[in-house]
Amino acid sequence: MVNFYKPKAVKKQQNRLITVEINSLDINGDGVSRIGKKPVFISGALPGEKVEAKVSEEKSKYLRARAIKIYQQSEQRVEPKCRHFYQCGGCDLQHMSSDAQIAYKQKKVATLFSRNADLNDLPWQAPLISEQWNYRRKARIGVQYNKLNQTTIGFRQKGSNVLTPVKSCHLLPSIFADEFSAFHELLDNFTSHRAISHIEIIDAERPAVIFRQVAKLTAHDLALLEKFSTSKDYQLLLQTDNAIVDLNKQKPGLFSYDICGSQLQFSESDFVQVNSHLNIAMVEQAIDYLQLEASDTVLDLFCGLGNFSIPMAKMVNKVIGVEGVQAMVDRAQSNAQLNQLSNCEFLQADLNVEKDRFDWLNSDIDKVLLDPARAGAFNAVKNIVELNVNLILYISCDPATMTRDAKILFEHGYKLEKLSLMDMFSQTRHVETMALFIRN
Structure with a gap:
């Protein structure tokens, strides 16, 4: 009988607590420490800090963890502006001062x-x-549904496809930053469940919100959308595989922005800075x-x-x-x-x-x-x-x-x-x- 080599299994100890000192940041903005010869990558930790962290992943060559308590705080640390920072995957460095972010990069x-x-x-x-905040010209907001067809609207969690329910986002332009609750209330009242797959915002000379439709909407839902659109200072568009409909009863057209004395037009699918x-x-x-x-x-x-x-x-x-x-x-x-x-x-x-x-x-x-x-x-x-x-x-x-x-x-x-x-x-x-x- 032939004996094959079987590598020794790594004992999984997820959720165990470790206390480590942070030496540096990796390319993803996670703190780097070591346990013996094994590197540990800790989200939410900064160089010079001593932290308690919960292990989320353990491999033969490294560990990943999340800081849950800071014993010794770095001078670079600031209070994150966003309440969702430690769950949402949209930002990595809100806990770091602006000058420290530039130095790190x-x-x-x-x-x-x-x-x-x-x-x-x-x-x-x-x-x-x-501007450090409210700067994004375009952003895609996720929409997910649970087994009861209840809606979650937000951005993906760190290292996951699951959405973090978001109330506001300080990276979006002011006109859109606090619209999440309004979007949530609108979709919760739809009779066509799971009809909207995501929401895209575009900040241009003509600001717009695009609802991506993937299933048929009832007359009730279309009436809700039209009523919603009349109360907003931005254009509301409904996008299907075949067309884009302007719910403000205007003809959909191209967006535009000014750059160094020139005007450039773009569509919702075009890449822009x-x-x-x-x-x-x-x-x-x-x-x-x-x-x-x-x-x-x-x-x-x-x-x-x-x-x-x-x-x-x-x-x-x-x-x-x-x-x-x-x-x-x-x-x-x-x-x-x-x-x-x-x-x-x-x-x-x-x-x-x-x-x-x-x-x-x-x-x-x-x-x-x-x-x-x-x-x-x-x-x-x-x-x-x-x-x-x-x-x-x-x-x-x-x-x-x-x-x-x-x-x-x-x-x-x-x-x-x-x-x-x-x-x-x-x-x-x-x-x-x-x-x-x-x-x-």
Whole structure:
């Protein structure tokens, strides 16, 4: 008989209490300690604190726990503004002062530059900071139902798909921040149970709430929605798989926002920068970093609906915007027309292909801006280094992939000239940066 090796099972001791001292924060904003040689990741704990924590997960190589009592408090600790902070998964850092949040995020970027690109001396510029609260332009609010068809409206709990029932959210614009109870009362009076799957809020020149309908509504429910809409200062929309209906009896149209003297339109499904105030500061700084001149031809990769392209086009000879999603290319083209710009060219291309020669990737380009998604721009960077342009501006929403891609630029004779943290998502662990690379 053959004997197979069976690894020794880890004894599960969830919910046991431990007392530890916190040494640092991990990339998720959780406190880090050790029991013997095993790391312990503790949510709600800060460096320098001694805490009692309840174990929620125990593996062979680590433990996860949640702080339930603070014996020794960090100077960085503040009282969370939101009553739901310790249950809701929307925010990570409300218990940390604003200055400490910025320092933590800069340290995370510095660690990744050292690890991924072997760079330790970083040319930090002043961070871009805007409103700490009520800043979200878009947000999706979850709706769940129990076996009795009772409604829960809120955001997911930390590490779970279960919703935390929310009464208010300080990250939403003031017009929407306290609307949860009104939404709850409305849906509780529906006769069509489970008809609404989620609620989306959009803060634009025309603020709107969109109810996502997944089952037929009765005449009673539609009457409730119409009555609800007449009492609000925002537009109420009902979205199905096939159409969007404006319950305020107006014709549904595109949303819009102003950026550096330009107006950009977008639909409910289009990607837009979440923090409207920070977005303006970001575009202005990008224009400054690139030292734009009237004779420049600028390549804007991952251009989206033209958030950078349209403002830049008013200052240069030509902008070539490239985007992988055709619908966003179409939106950028219509935004150029809306702003009466004829020096913009928008193209669809898969910028993640390993190697390709695009017609627009030519020697006429003077400067490059790229603003990729979290996956970064590894293959796009490998293509653009062959242009030998003097300035490349990299806007990043994930420092891990940005520092990975930066190594390619370093290997091709570029140096990091400026680096700025952008606090696009205050109170959360998410980090956005702007990095200017100059060819030596």
